[in-house]
Amino acid sequence: MKKSILTSIILPRLAFSVLASAITDISGVWACNLRLADGGSIALAYSFKQDGEKLTGTVDSPQGELMIENGRISGDSLSFGLNIQGINFPHTGRVYQDSIALEVMAQGSKLHACLIRKK
Secondary structure, three states, X not given: OHHHHHHHHHHHHHHHHHHHXXXXXXXXXXXXXXXOOOOOEEEEEEXXXXXXXXXXXXXXXXXXXXXXXXXXXXXXXXXXXXXXXXXXXXXXXXXXXXXXXXXXXXXXXXXXXXXXXXX
C-alpha cells in the first residue's frame, strides 16, 4: 500500500516540479510583435536574465533600449515594469515551454504579445 502511494502521488509531483523548474529558466532573448490598441504592432526584443526569482534585463524597442524594472518570476508567472518617458508600463505573463504569453498595461489598455525565444 505504501509503495503504491509513493508511486502514484509523490513521484508524479516530484517529476512535475522538476519539469516546471526547467521550463521557467527564461534567460536569453525573446522576440515579439506587440499588438497595439489601434491595430498596429511594434517589434520588440526582450533580453531576460534570471537569477532565481529575480528577473532583470533590457528591451530593444523603437524608443531605444529600456531597462526591465522590478522583475520577478515565480513558477510559470512573471512580472516586471518598463519606464518609458516617465510612464510605467506593467507587464505580466505566463511562461510555457516554447513561448511566453505577455500582457502589457498601456494607458488603460491591455495589450497582448506572444514572445518566442530567439535562437
